[in-house]
Amino acid sequence: GQQVMQIPQYQHVQEGEDFTTYCNSSTTLSNIQWYKQRPGGHPVFLIQLVKSGEVKKQKRLTFQFGEAKKNSSLHITATQTTDVGTYFCAGYQTGANNLFFGTGTRLTVIP
Amino acid sequence: NAGVTQTPKFRILKIGQSMTLQCTQDMNHNYMYWYRQDPGMGLKLIYYSVGAGITDKGEVPNGYNVSRSTTEDFPLRLELAAPSQTSVYFCASSRGVGYEQYFGPGTRLTVT
Secondary structure (H helix, E strand, O other), rough: OOEEEEOOOOEEEEEOOOEEEEEEEEEOEEEEEEEOOOOOOOEEEEEOOOOOOOOOEEEEEEEEOOOOOOOOEEOOOOOOHHHHHEEEEEEEEEEOEEEOOOOOOOEEEEE | OEEEEOOOOOEOOOOOEEEEEEEEEEEOOOEEEEEEEEOOEEEEOOOEEEEOEEEEEEEOOOOOOOOOOOOOOEEEEEOOHHHHHEEEEEEEEEEEOOOOOOEEEOOOEOOO
């Protein structure tokens, strides 16, 4: 069945350091979405990537969709304490009605 | 717009009890979803609906039931609660396939 894995599972960084999380799917995805969940909160949509090789930026966040549409990454430059939370990727398999969520990467930023 | 609302926020159930988790959205979204999130884990899809009167099983449907009589409401029923159902339950909605999902604040359920 569909599997979406993320690495690392946990990441601790000093404030100001960069952070990257990687998302890998066992099957080709029609698109990929990224969500952020603050501690004790609910997932909040960040962005969607649709095209092979697509790169999108949101301020200090850079999102990339792989050429084969089976992997993606999120890179945060110069982390801040407000970046703390768990980052999930989620993808639609072609023809499917539901998102498959990745396992998540929990980011801790040490001030 | 309130977005997606869920009640209750917290609930403690005894083993064998039943309850209904309520979910309502005011965005006129056709698609609605129920997920569970165990501590420190990702989201697992329980059931979803692509419109009123239509529901389908997700990854972990056992022990749960849903109904979708209106576009706005998508209640999740737990029958004969078990400790394995201790989790945080999130309801979400979206315009359709390929669109972002909007999540409710969650219901934290403990079964003892």
